[in-house]
Amino acid sequence: MKCAGSETMSKKEIPAYNPAEIEPKWQQKWETDGLYHADIDPNQEKFYALTMLPYPSGDLHIGHWYAISPSDARARFKRMQGYNVMFPMGFDAFGLPAENAAIKRNIHPKQWTYKNIDNMRKQLRSMGTMIDWRREAVSADPKYYKWTQWFFVKLFKHGLAYHKMSPVDWCPNCNTTLAREQVWGEDRHCERCETPVIKKNLDQWFFRTTKYADELLKFDTIDWPEQVQTLQTNWIGRSEGASVTFRTEAGDDLKVFTTRPDTLWGATFMVLAPEHPLVKKITTPEQWNTVQGYIDEALRQTDIQREATDKEKTGVFTGGYAINPVTDERIPIWIADYVLMTYGTGAIMAVPAHDQRDFEFARKYDLEIRVVIQPDDKDEIVSGDMATAIPAKGRMVNSGALTGTPGDQAFEQIIAYLEKKGTGYRDVNYRLRDWLISRQRYWGAPIPMIHCPKCGAVPVPEEQLPILLPDDVEWKPTGESPLKLHPTWRKTTCPECGGPAERETDTMDTFMCSSWYHLRYLSPDYADGPFDPKEYDYWMPVDLYTGGIEHATMHLIYTRFFHKAMRDIGVTKGDEPMAALRNQGMVLGEDSEKMSKSRGNVISPDKLVQAYGADAVRAYLMFFARWELGAPWNSSGIDGTMRWLRRVWSMVLQPGQGQADQDTIRGLRRKVHQTVIQLTRDFENLQFNTTISGLMELLNEMVKAKQKGAWGSEAWDEAIDIYLRLLAPIAPHISEELWAALGKPYSVHTQTWPEADEEAAAEEEITLIVQVNGKLRDRIIVPAGISQEDAKAKALASDKVTRYLAGKEPRKVVVVPGRLVNIVL
């Protein structure tokens, strides 16, 4: 007889599980041994596992752990499966927070950044990751940004970088311009500091992302989440339609884009954006004062005020007229701020009967509303009776030669008509804008361009790169680029004519640095190019990229654009940089709010590591939520994970006693091999929470088997061996320590992933579910291979069933082999 008491009495003294002792010990040894070095091996299949690199803000946040440690476990799993896995790390080291912190504390941004990097390296090591540190890349390092600049020059030479004067978004707090993607929300605030942006007219550098708009919409060769595909597709905003040219009485042609060319006969007026360049020419002298007044008013308003959708539409008549190219009628030209200069041509043909905005405008200013589309499922539309516009497709009416064209043909017919007439053509428009990359700040890669009064904008010759960032600079933000205020830095000579010239003083958006960091990891010290082609050919593309969804329309569009542009320039190969992408969710504070210092709900990973050890923190982060969703932190939850690791510890080290029977042994092996099958599947699918619960379940079974005397048996040794290998990716330290304690050959991390023995995993007996009218009435233990007839017979013979049958014949009996019998009365 065995009871808790006798177990206690026979207990041998085993060392306590002390992560503070074993974790640094193994981290050191792995480092010394170069255990995680990833080198080209043509005989082994490669796996490039990449996690979005952190900004060196000072401390690793629990969010970094949540992003990195499950990804690390996944990479370790792949490695045990036999892949040659590269898991690199680096730092997105340029950027504003360094300058802001430097201003506050009066230390140099470089010093601040590199001090933080040192600290974060230490923290990343304490996590027990399999990072190959030889491949680390730091974007603020001249040997890195030399190539960022080199890429800029390449883009410029191939016509993909250009500068122009334009109204751009300016963050008055960050004192710099922002890309369209970095302006968020209804109030158009800065993505970083949440200050509402304003417009400034500046000469700025852009990358021609719009050239790749169509290709960026294709996702068929990559395994990316639907959500990211949708976000990018919406962001790019492709609209198919037509460009139509209207003559004006003032002489100039007016081009508009429309997605509804089939409504052209209903275009009864035109509207220009107030900033439209033709406004001056079109406006008649009598109307000039009114128009000028309206433009002044529009310019005084912020974008937010102007673009508020609930605002009543306003506008003024210019006095000018255009000619509708299909009706040859004179139609008035208005200006109104509901037409945006930034989309299409900044001018529209207004079809009030079939566009709600135009309808509201027409009603307010008493302009003609002419019905030209009649949907089949609606009564005849009478313009005077309309309460709203009818934007639906339908048969063309009042449309000259095309009257009667059915709705499904209208689009093609009108395009053919316009193209034949020469007044319009099929066209496509995008919401996507070119990427504004100029930043008026110090801590970034200088744009390698020279402005020569004679030759214009000339790229710095490649052999002169990098253009180093000077250290002796006043980096206080004044709204001007700090580099502009440096006494000597900007003065140079023109590489083309040799005359005096000036350097570009803006620096690059840091998203440019992070568009190619995955390439620098390949060979961070390579001096003959941005990367070693040998490394590229072996490792690229990235096999699994993980990171937050917040970059869907920023980094993840930029890096795809960058890759495609470089492919066309001949630098990279293949169409996409990252073959698969997965997003993790966010860890919220215990109050279910986003963690922030001001809320005081920040969880410090360092303190958790001190209290529980890295293995417990890693495991808890993998266990406590669905990885792709995230969840609020729960402080007591981690105690359960710690308890589990301690139980693993004593299960392995504490000997048992007795002799187990065959059923126990068979049951043990069954659970072990079933767990192998489950964990292999779950790791593959990044379902980290169930890998942990699977191991917890197996532990519970093993402890029971041990109590029944399984300890010391062959099956027990096999179970322990497999358990430690399954645990290794999740909790690398404790598994290594226990592996060593059992005298197994170093290292558990170079072992192969266990193969399931399907036969051992198979169930011999199953619980047959017996339902009556779909309700559970009985469970019967039967042999796994039971025939349908036998299952039916057993179910009908069940006492509990006969009670419900009450002598009647069932109408129907459904047998699902191996699962259940449903008796329908």
Place this chain on the structure above:
RNA sequence: GCCGAAGUGGCGGAACUGGCAGACGCGCGCGACUCAAACUCGCGUUCCCUUACGGGAUUGUGGGUUCAAUUCCCACCUUCGGCACCA
């Protein structure tokens, strides 16, 4: 307004292909150990009725398909994310 995701016990979540809803863990309750507490271990824990046996309800709501629905279909509600006068 448009696009997308998600709604399962007190909480985080599980359920591979339509087949036992609630695995695993937290929390909680009872018990063992202890002078006591912590740790640890054992048992219980969706809700309602019932002393019990047992029964009923239940995966946001309402319908539908099916022998059978957390899973498929339709409508709606809530929450979150994105976009927003995009012609």
